[in-house]
Amino acid sequence: xxxxxxxxxxxxxxxxxxxxxxxxxxxxxxxxxxxxxxxxxxxxxxxxxxxxxxxxxxxxxxxxxxxxxxxxxxxxxxxxxxxxxxxxxxxxxxxxxxxxxxxxxxxxxxxxxxxxxxxxxxxxxxxxxxxxxxxxxxxxxxxxxxxxxxxxxxxxxxxxxxxxxxxxxxxxxxxxxxxxxxxxxxxxxxxxxxxxxxxxxxxxxxxxxxxxxxxxxxxxxxxxxxxxxxxxxxxxxxxxxxxxxxxxxxxxxxxxxxxxxxxxxxxxxxxxxxxxxxxxxxxxxxxxxxxxxxxxxxxxxxxxxxxxxxxxxxxxxx
Numbered sequence: 001x002x003x004x005x006x007x008x009x010x011x012x013x014x015x016x017x018x019x020x021x022x023x024x025x026x027x028x029x030x031x032x033x034x035x036x037x038x039x040x041x042x043x044x045x046x047x048x049x050x051x052x053x054x055x056x057x058x059x060x061x062x063x064x065x066x067x068x069x070x071x072x073x074x075x076x077x078x079x080x081x082x083x084x085x086x087x088x089x090x091x092x093x094x095x096x097x098x099x100x101x102x103x104x105x106x107x108x109x110x111x112x113x114x115x116x117x118x119x120x121x122x123x124x125x126x127x128x129x130x131x132x133x134x135x136x137x138x139x140x141x142x143x144x145x146x147x148x149x150x151x152x153x154x155x156x157x158x159x160x161x162x163x164x165x166x167x168x169x170x171x172x173x174x175x176x177x178x179x180x181x182x183x184x185x186x187x188x189x190x191x192x193x194x195x196x197x198x199x200x201x202x203x204x205x206x207x208x209x210x211x212x213x214x215x216x217x218x219x220x221x222x223x224x225x226x227x228x229x230x231x232x233x234x235x236x237x238x239x240x241x242x243x244x245x246x247x248x249x250x251x252x253x254x255x256x257x258x259x260x261x262x263x264x265x266x267x268x269x270x271x272x273x274x275x276x277x278x279x280x281x282x283x284x285x286x287x288x289x290x291x292x293x294x295x296x297x298x299x300x301x302x303x304x305x306x307x308x309x310x311x312x313x314x315x316x317x318x
Contacts, residue, residue, distance in 0.1 A: 037270065
């Protein structure tokens with residue numbers, strides 16, 4: 001095989017890049033709170049939103065008078081996108097073996113392994129922001145204790161979600177459209193007497209996200225199933241811990257795209273074209289072909305008052 005030049009190795013592989021941009025890691029929900037928007041700079045300031053972004057404006061004007069002007073958002077906390085890159089390795093021995101197996105796409109398989117690791121890293125980054133109580137004021141968070149937790153005798157999940165919804169509505173004038181449940185919080189709902197009593201009239205014998213969405217009158221309910229470990233010797237744990245986040249997230253337009261000028265709880269600021277896969281190069285010492293993968297992005301909290309944190313909802317009541 002002919003070794004590629006450095007210039008050739010920098011060219012993006014369009015097929016694998018399209019594959020990478022459509023990749024979704026099972027169980028990940030971070031992008032539900034922090035949807036992707038494209039930015040053109042690796043550093044800058046987060047476009048944040050307050051009440052003015054949701055205010056009603058009088059658009060009428062008398063003939064000959066000046067048109068009113070409004071601005072949405074303001075430059076808030078700084079953000080910095082640190083380049084993220086991993087390489088997928090396809091040994092030549094595997095390529096030889098695969099030649100006899102039709103439709104076996106080793107490149108896609110190798111890239112998927114790398115994307116899986118990158119998506120888990122992004123999920124942790126989203127959870128670190130959303131679960132950090134210091135990111136919320138006292139009107140937009142609660143820490144449940146003892147029997148008030150959802151698995152406890154006094155657990156009232158519907159009441160807690162209603163409190164969160166009202167706090168957000170009072171702050172921004174819009175009801176939240178998203179509830180993100182940790183896996184433990186969702187599990188607690190399956191045995192919560194308040195929930196069981198309310199769903200028995202639906203004719204269903206199991207709690208589902210669809211039932212919860214109707215019960216709580218929100219568009220979307222998601223469950224964070226991801227588990228992971230930060231260090232090589234660390235025990236695995238739930239990425240979303242025992243917490244619940246209620247939020248207003250900017251809905252996608254008809255093209256399934258958003259822009260960061262839309263008021264929203266959060267976004268993932270992503271460099272244009274990412275994630276991307278570059279054309280592979282041959283590593284003769286390793287007797288392998290290498291597929292470089294980049295995903296330069298960073299989740300940011302753009303509207304704290306559009307979110308509400310319920311801590312310890314899924315924790316043991318003991």
